[in-house]
Amino acid sequence: MAPYQTIKDWPAEDRPREKLLARGPQSLSDTELLAIILRNGNASTGESAIDHARLLLGRFGGLKGVDEAAASELGKVKGIGPAKVAQIKASLEIARRVSNHKWQPGQSLRSSEDVFRHFRDDLENEKREFFYVVLLNNKNKKIRDVKISEGSLTASLVHPREVYNPVIRESAAAVIFVHNHPSGDPAPSPEDIEITRRLKEVGDVMGVRVLDHVVVGHDRYFSFSDKGML
Numbered sequence: 001m002a003p004y005q006t007i008k009d010w011p012a013e014d015r016p017r018e019k020l021l022a023r024g025p026q027s028l029s030d031t032e033l034l035a036i037i038l039r040n041g042n043a044s045t046g047e048s049a050i051d052h053a054r055l056l057l058g059r060f061g062g063l064k065g066v067d068e069a070a071a072s073e074l075g076k077v078k079g080i081g082p083a084k085v086a087q088i089k090a091s092l093e094i095a096r097r098v099s100n101h102k103w104q105p106g107q108s109l110r111s112s113e114d115v116f117r118h119f120r121d122d123l124e125n126e127k128r129e130f131f132y133v134v135l136l137n138n139k140n141k142k143i144r145d146v147k148i149s150e151g152s153l154t155a156s157l158v159h160p161r162e163v164y165n166p167v168i169r170e171s172a173a174a175v176i177f178v179h180n181h182p183s184g185d186p187a188p189s190p191e192d193i194e195i196t197r198r199l200k201e202v203g204d205v206m207g208v209r210v211l212d213h214v215v216v217g218h219d220r221y222f223s224f225s226d227k228g229m230l
Contacts, residue, residue, distance in 0.1 A: 016050070030063050037091045042079050052079045056088075067092045109140045112223035115176055115214045123180035123216045131158050131179040135172035140211070143170050145178075158195050160202040167208055174209040178216065186217030188224070196224055 016032035025033065034053035041048035059077055060066045066074070066088065074085045109115070115134070123130060130150050135143040146166040149157045167175055177199060179192075188196075196213045203210040212225035224230050 030057060034063070034066070034088070037087050038080075038084050039087070047079055052077075052084075056080065063092075067096075109136065109142070109176070109211065112212055112214055112221065112226050115178060115212065115223075116216060116221040119178050119180075119214070119216050120221075123178075124184075124218050126180055127182050129179055129182060131177070133163050133166065134176040134178060135167060135170050136174040136176070136211070138173035140174060143172055158199075160199055163199055164202060164206065164208070167206075172208065174211050175203065176211050177213040179213075180216040184218035186215040186220055186222035188213075188215055188222055188229075193229070196229070200230060 016028055016036050019032065020028055020036065028036075031050060031053045034056060035049040038049040038052050041050075041052055056066055056074070056077060057063065060069050060073075071085050071089060074080055074088060075082065080088075119132070128150050129152055131148045133146050133148055135146065137143060148162055151157055163175075163177075166172075177196065181187075192213075192215065199213075200210045210230060212223055212230065214224075215222040
């Protein structure tokens with residue numbers, strides 16, 4: 001039998017913590033992220049933190065299942081004691097509080113991810129499409145959100161007149177468009193691309209900067225700005 005190896009014995013490029021620091025958290029699998037939270041395995045049984053993470057994710061059907069499981073249920077899994085249960089629950093609660101942080105009026109725009117997090121809880125599970133315009137001042141600070149339409153996105157439903165009326169009333173200097181895809185796939189449709197093009201042209205004529213169009217899907221989003229499509 002091969003000698004027991006902790007994650008510290010692995011090559012540096014394979015260790016979850018070092019991999020996260022070198023490549024960013026998005027490069028890690030759910031198993032690797034959970035292993036970082038668990039920190040260590042069990043030398044007496046030859047199980048690493050990765051093994052424990054796989055066991056948890058398999059038992060509860062992924063991170064969502066782990067999040068929804070009661071602390072007492074997690075504690076019944078071999079190798080998961082009270083300290084590890086507390087680490088898991090604390091980490092998932094921090095993630096939930098971050099995701100629930102709303103982009104408040106007066107706060108500056110930092111990234112498309114800020115927009116996604118702000119609208120995520122309200123839009124990602126909707127069965128209908130909703131289109132919003134976010135109004136910003138000349139310093140890119142949020143004024144307010146305005147819902148323009150509900151229903152399948154069409155050029156008639158999202159008309160420049162309806163979109164820019166609140167922009168004029170509030171004297172907004174910039175806007176961000178946001179809508180959701182009930183399918184869960186945020187990839188823009190040809191209709192999305194055409195509507196964005198038309199609204200951007202009107203904004204250019206009016207002297208209103210169109211900073212982004214964010215499409216909200218399930219656990220992910222698409223940013224026209226990030227993809228260089230504005």
